[in-house]
Amino acid sequence: MLQASEIQKRFTHLTQTIDKASQACHADATLPKDLIECVDRLDQQSASAKAMMASNDQDRMRQWVDDLERLGDRAEKACERAANVNAKVKSAVSSVHAELSDLKKQLH
Template sequence: MLQPSEIQQRFTHLQQTISEASRTCHADSSIPPDLMNWVDELDKECQSAKKTMSSQDEDRIRQCVDDLERIGDRAERACQQAGGLDTKVKDAITTMHSELSDLKRQLH
């Protein structure tokens, strides 16, 4: 299990990755609506997860990361199903998803 300070550090990095993916998607007008919805949902969920992530409650932290990763999975699926996306968008979504998966693995 990661130390609370490590979890906090990883989460801060994850937030930056999600924000970057969100900015990248919002800058591209050809993004399919379902992909945009998942990215926005993830961004929102990440904001509300801040309090949980700074708590010492490992179960709630784990659940929170699981929820984020589930939304990340959907965003990645929507990205794969949408043909002809800009490479920057694909890279941002892939990076965000692997960060989420990695953090989830380390918490379980």
């Protein structure tokens, strides 16, 4: 299990990674709606990271990461289904998904 300080660092980095993915998606008006919606939901959920950390509730943190990881899966699948997604968006969505998957493994 990760130490609280390491979890804090990971959550901070994760929210930054999600923000970058959101910015990349919103910069491309040709992306499919389902991809943008998934990334927007990730962005909205990541806004609760500070409250999550303040709670120090390990079960709640795990559930939060599990929920985000499912959204990350949906975003990655939407990205794969879409035609002509630029490399920056693909990379950003893939980074979010990989980071969420790794954090999930470390929290469980």
